[in-house]
Amino acid sequence: MYKTIVALVTAFLLTTTLAACGAEQSGGGMSGGSAENYPEQPLEWTIAFGPGGGNDIMSRTLVDILKKEKLYPKDIAVENKEGGSGAVGWGYVFSKKGNPYHVSTTSGSFITTPLQADTGWTYKDFTLVGQLATDDSLFVVPKSSGITKWRQWEDQAKRKGKVTVGGIGTVNVDFILHAQLAKQAGYKIDYVPFNDEGQLLTAMTSGSLDAVVSNPSEVLGQVSGGRMNAVLFTGKEALPQLPDVPTANSLGFKNLVATPRGLLLPPDVPDNVRDWWIETMKKVGKTERWRAYLKDNNLIRDEAWGDDFEKELDATSKRFERILRAHGAIK
């Protein structure tokens, strides 16, 4: 009896596995598609990170808007393909050369991962639709430090000679921001890299760090809860929740990097498809739902389309490369 059940289960598992493999192949064979009456096929939306992260939430919001506003007439299948700091997901989209029915979204790793690993592609290889917003960072200090203004922080940092600051990762936006701020303001830093937001924040609450930069969504609660003071925001405009925290621009800082939140298609997708997406994304950008998303997730609207987007990525990539090379993080 059990023998039969187990045999059946095994057979079922084997068939489903084989079926899955078969489906994958036929999916690949179907690709290509004509670009004339775009869009006329279901869309495959790849998220290069796991569920629950910034990239994931943005992608799912965009898909939700596209569906609710009936901007995309066919089905949209969303899939998380995480691994290798985005290399797996974007590598998959890269392999769909010329196929207009694949879409993915950008993060900081879209630039940094190719800089540090042999991914076989860079941002330049993709058909870039545009940037909708930037994900900027909040510079926070512990409340116990008594510092409430950027000027005080700068004075203290210069007086101490060297300050200990933290962020996520090394080949990452956080480190580059710290390096840029310290260089332009004229103080020295010891940068402590963390792998995990939780450990970064407890390091801060335990009094191990003088300051951290972090995504506003992750530290706003700490600021409003009175554990940390925000002294600077790297976005173009002040955060709606913290109107008194000055932007980096207003304090005279230039060219600070940010995480680009934009859309990309596989390489060599025809121009009319790209234009279709640019027009559609402009419509998405005007919806109430998108406005609410930007506000809830503390993103700053910063639109750049097509070639302009590519120019911005060029500039960001050069800054990343220069600083990381100086630090010895990449060769």
Added chain:
Amino acid sequence: MDVFANLAAGIAGVLSPINLLLLASGVLVGMIVGVMPGLGPSAGLAILLPLTFGLDPVGAIVMLAAVYYGAMYGGTITSVLINTPGESATVASTFDGYPLAKQGRAAPALVIAAVASFVAGTIGAVLISVAAPVTAGVAASFGPPELFMLVILGLLTLIVVIGKKRLLGIISVLIGFALATVGIDIGGGQQRYTFGSTELINGIDFIPVAIGVFGVGEILWNLYCGAHRERLGYFDLKRASRRFWPTGADWVESRWSMLRGSVLGFFVGATPGAGATVASLMSYSMEKSVSKRPERFGKGAMAGLAGPEAANNAASAGAMVPLLTLGIPGSASTAVLLGGFLMWGLQPGPLLMQDEPDFAWTLIGSMYLGNVMLLLVNIFCIPAFAKVAKVRFQILAPVVIVLCVLGTFAVNGSIVEVGIMLGCGVLGFFMRRFGLSPAALVIALVLGPLAEETLRQSLIISEGSFGVFVDRPVSLALLCFLPVLCLLPIAVKLWRRRVSPAAVPVEAQPTEPGGDHEALDTAEHETNR
């Protein structure tokens, strides 16, 4: 009983028919997901989180809490039945759970594990109500130096895991450390041993290695031992009592282990990093230290299963404290939950409990009810699962291998990880062949990088001075605790020798239900003495 009013309100908030349905289905789905090798609680949550996009926060949280507990228990099932832990926190459950299953006692082992989880969940819920502020204060003081000390405490438990085979044990640990060095070096950003592969940038994950060395390695080893030729299969069915429920002696043996494991697990689990893993390992080594018959550990001691099971479950309650009171995720699973908070439009932070008390207490309440539901569901499911132990090896082996491959692939959809898993299967076989310890390897793989990371962070902060470990009070306290932990087994042995000069008699294993009361009585006398 003002403190429990919130908890009661939280539980009451969940008690609607639709929520109970969500709870029951979540527990079932979680268990099924968790039984798949590789898909532990954090992977299960991550897979199911997108489904809650657009759901109202209460329904979503009820379902996720249920999935969380279900997946956790599912991981225990695989640890006990096929020696394959679903995540690092259940490694310790294989030490005695699997030997128990091999002796034909899978059902009692699973029942004890379910009860231990339930007890831990109850104690966890009570401790959240009573001790959350204090715990949060301590958790907030855990910077890199303190975490390093905690990881060292976890690594010390390897001494207990390795046992007498010191040299072989050390080699196993070193293999684990070596595998852990693959990937981007957190300190400098350089790649180590990735050979240009983008798949290896983030290092070798615990899951394929654990599934390989435990699951596949065990199958290969049994094949080598000729299990496929024995008609009766590799679980010892001759000695198997037909009992579903654990014996009285089992309860007696494991009741204090459950309580100790729960309390330990809650507090260690509240610290960020490897809370649940360290907690379950510490609980195992503590149980072995205080046991009257430590020689039975690793050969099927109920206390060796009950303690770590309670600890890892209480740790998940403990991990809720920093998440809810500080807005800081302490574990992979709570990090996914934090992502969920943002998705549902909640702002995690120190004010979450004040601003959204209903939500926070509903979360705690549904975690508790998830536990209750788990216990109920299990009473029906355990007989079915336990029958796996009666399947003959010729049939079980291929099924397990297929499940291992599918489970590994399902986590990240990476074929490279499947390759790593199969390679580790061969490694696991040779480790068994030459007497090395697979458990020591995977523990080293999990804790090694954390130790490296936190040590380097500490030294950057202190500018290279080791004084940082002594200057900070919490770190100093942990440092003082290290020798205590090392000396505990010796102290217990000496104390026991003095108290009862006559060697502790080996309790007869009661075979009939009638014997249970007797065993219970004797044990109670012993503890009251």
